[in-house]
Amino acid sequence: MHFDLNEDQRAFQETARQFSENRLAPFAAEWDEDKFFPVETLREAAVLGFGGIYVKEDVGGSNLSRLDAALIFEALSAGCTSTAAFISIHNMASWMIDCFGSEAQRRHWLPRLTTMELIASYCLTEPGAGSDAASLRTKAVREGDDYILNGTKAFISGGGHSDVYVCMVRTGGDGAKGISCLVVEKGAAGLSFGAEERKMGWNSQPTTQVIFENARVPVANLIGAEGDGFKIALQGLDGGRLNIGACSLGTAGAALEAARAYMLEREQFGRKLSHFQALQFKLADMATELEAARLLLYQAAYKLENKDPKASMYCAMAKRLATDTGFEVVNEALQIHGGYGYLKDYPIERHLRDVRVHQILEGTNEIMRMIIARNLLKP
Amino acid sequence: MKVIVPVKRVIDYNVKARVKPDQSGVDLANVKMSMNPFDEIAVEEAIRMKETGTVTEIIAVSIGPQQAQETIRTALAMGADRGILVKTDETVEPLAVAKILKAIVEQEKPELVMLGKQAIDDDCNQTGQMLAALLDWPQGTFASEVKFTDGKLQVTREIDGGLQTIEINMPAVVTTDLRLNEPRYASLPNIMKAKKKPIDMKSPEDYEVDITPRLNVLKVTEPAKREAGVKVESAAELVKKLREEAGVI
Numbered sequence: 001m002h003f004d005l006n007e008d009q010r011a012f013q014e015t016a017r018q019f020s021e022n023r024l025a026p027f028a029a030e031w032d033e034d035k036f037f038p039v040e041t042l043r044e045a046a047v048l049g050f051g052g053i054y055v056k057e058d059v060g061g062s063n064l065s066r067l068d069a070a071l072i073f074e075a076l077s078a079g080c081t082s083t084a085a086f087i088s089i090h091n092m093a094s095w096m097i098d099c100f101g102s103e104a105q106r107r108h109w110l111p112r113l114t115t116m117e118l119i120a121s122y123c124l125t126e127p128g129a130g131s132d133a134a135s136l137r138t139k140a141v142r143e144g145d146d147y148i149l150n151g152t153k154a155f156i157s158g159g160g161h162s163d164v165y166v167c168m169v170r171t172g173g174d175g176a177k178g179i180s181c182l183v184v185e186k187g188a189a190g191l192s193f194g195a196e197e198r199k200m201g202w203n204s205q206p207t208t209q210v211i212f213e214n215a216r217v218p219v220a221n222l223i224g225a226e227g228d229g230f231k232i233a234l235q236g237l238d239g240g241r242l243n244i245g246a247c248s249l250g251t252a253g254a255a256l257e258a259a260r261a262y263m264l265e266r267e268q269f270g271r272k273l274s275h276f277q278a279l280q281f282k283l284a285d286m287a288t289e290l291e292a293a294r295l296l297l298y299q300a301a302y303k304l305e306n307k308d309p310k311a312s313m314y315c316a317m318a319k320r321l322a323t324d325t326g327f328e329v330v331n332e333a334l335q336i337h338g339g340y341g342y343l344k345d346y347p348i349e350r351h352l353r354d355v356r357v358h359q360i361l362e363g364t365n366e367i368m369r370m371i372i373a374r375n376l377l378k379p
Numbered sequence: 380m381k382v383i384v385p386v387k388r389v390i391d392y393n394v395k396a397r398v399k400p401d402q403s404g405v406d407l408a409n410v411k412m413s414m415n416p417f418d419e420i421a422v423e424e425a426i427r428m429k430e431t432g433t434v435t436e437i438i439a440v441s442i443g444p445q446q447a448q449e450t451i452r453t454a455l456a457m458g459a460d461r462g463i464l465v466k467t468d469e470t471v472e473p474l475a476v477a478k479i480l481k482a483i484v485e486q487e488k489p490e491l492v493m494l495g496k497q498a499i500d501d502d503c504n505q506t507g508q509m510l511a512a513l514l515d516w517p518q519g520t521f522a523s524e525v526k527f528t529d530g531k532l533q534v535t536r537e538i539d540g541g542l543q544t545i546e547i548n549m550p551a552v553v554t555t556d557l558r559l560n561e562p563r564y565a566s567l568p569n570i571m572k573a574k575k576k577p578i579d580m581k582s583p584e585d586y587e588v589d590i591t592p593r594l595n596v597l598k599v600t601e602p603a604k605r606e607a608g609v610k611v612e613s614a615a616e617l618v619k620k621l622r623e624e625a626g627v628i
């Protein structure tokens with residue numbers, strides 16, 4: 001057992017770090033303020049292979065491991081949490097097509113998804129089906145070579161801007177087994193979008209409802225078989241949870257570094273903040289807890305990659321710990337910054353607004369605990 | 380044409396360098412190392428020349444410890460074709476580097492050697508010039524623009540007070556300055572492809588070069604700490620201080 005990254009991983013991390021520092025960090029505040037979705041920057045990221053990190057190579061993917069992906073999202077989110085998180089969603093949706101789609105479907109969408117010429121969104125949640133995702137009601141009824149869709153998806157990142165929507169819809173009876181996975185392309189008849197949601201953070205990506213009113217989608221867009229949807233959704237979410245956890249780690253790492261630098265510079269009572277033991281201890285705890293969360297997340301990524309039977313539980317543990325710790329570390333970093341931390345002149349308040357949602361999405365942290373407990377209590 | 384790009388593994392430009400307590404040098408233990416940024420610019424320029432069809436093969440060469448292989452891999456991931464690592468754990472001064480490079484040039488017969496104008500660790504700014512002298516080749520140093528036309532190189536040089544454009548015959552040595560280009564990042568697929576590109580392992584003895592240092596470093600010290608300023612009460616006091624203490628008026 002060893003804990004060092006290998007040479008390749010250091011190289012991936014370095015590429016992501018450079019991109020993050022030069023192409024994300026300098027613009028993150030502006031994108032947040034202007035609610036600007038940086039599509040050109042996403043395509044630049046895709047040139048480096050970030051559009052299909054764990055998509056196979058024959059369709060332009062980078063074919064890397066889940067741990068590699070976690071390292072990359074961690075590095076990207078240090079520059080812009082919201083944009084890194086969006087890239088992670090695009091990766092998750094693309095992976096679903098790569099892993100469960102037919103050869104024809106893979107060849108149709110993935111070469112353009114890996115370059116981010118097409119941008120993908122993932123549609124599971126509905127206004128009335130959040131944590132209880134299997135209760136979703138968007139109905140898809142077969143009519144000849146098409147499905148006719150009716151229903152509404154909520155909180156969809158990229159809504160209105162994305163080209164490809166990987167949707168979970170009900171083709172059968174109630175419960176998880178009646179759910180299928182359909183790809184809906186922008187421009188489909190009967191597809192429309194709600195107004196852009198006004199959010200606390202994640203402002204560099206639009207969020208809308210995705211509305212189907214007798215929307216017509218070819219049967220050829222069915223991913224896997226009818227009834228496979230929920231299985232696909234859950235498998236996708238294992239990876240999605242790692243990615244979101246990694247985004248919390250990266251942001252918290254940036255906040256920790258900002259707090260450290262601030263402590264070495266700011267003076268009160270005639271001494272640098274770094275001389276006050278109360279703050280030293282705070283910083284020590286932040287670093288320790290962040291490191292622990294990081295280790296668990298890397299381990300979960302390793303387990304998912306190696307198809308460990310308990311991988312889903314580890315992904316849930318890692319997501320819970322990384323996103324809770326990430327928020328706490330950013331919050332403490334804000335506290336260390338005092339009043340300045342509350343101002344938009346410093347990046348900490350944006351970090352805080354951006355990571356807060358990680359405790360809610362990809363399964364709330366309460367749902368994570370349910371998954372963990374269910375695994376522990378299995379007879 | 381074939382190009383050799385020497386790349387040096389140096390302390391990362393972001394790292395705050397710390398001097399060893401015995402003043403024998405900079406402490407490199409557990410410090411992030413990366414490719415000398417000026418060499419990165421040389422690699423990028425060679426790749427651009429390959430993309431326009433001027434260059435057919437790019438060989439990245441590094442002289443240093445085993446870990447310098449990672450620096451070569453970075454060059455390969457950016458787009459160089461193959462590498463040569465001349466492995467040594469000893470200090471290698473610019474003259475020794477130039478001698479080794481000369482031997483490699485004689486074997487590989489490139490038409491161009493392109494390298495950073497200096498390395499950010501020792502700031503010697505000597506290797507390119509020494510290599511050109513040893514090879515008796517023309518040199519275009521501090522390049523901010525390189526154009527290849529009719530078998531000759533037009534090199535725009537950054538000099539005091541402006542730019543100087545010279546034309547040199549090939550084969551030649553070109554050293555690259557900061558404004559020549561902005562190096563690309565190595566993409567994830569290219570990092571993976573770089574693993575399959577060959578790196579030849581060599582030693583200074585393979586080239587019969589004696590790398591024994593010719594210079595003796597007496598001591599390395601940190602720059603003087605900036606001291607806090609003082610507030611003056613009046614303009615008269617300021618003038619007095621400027622005249623008597625600073626000696627600037």
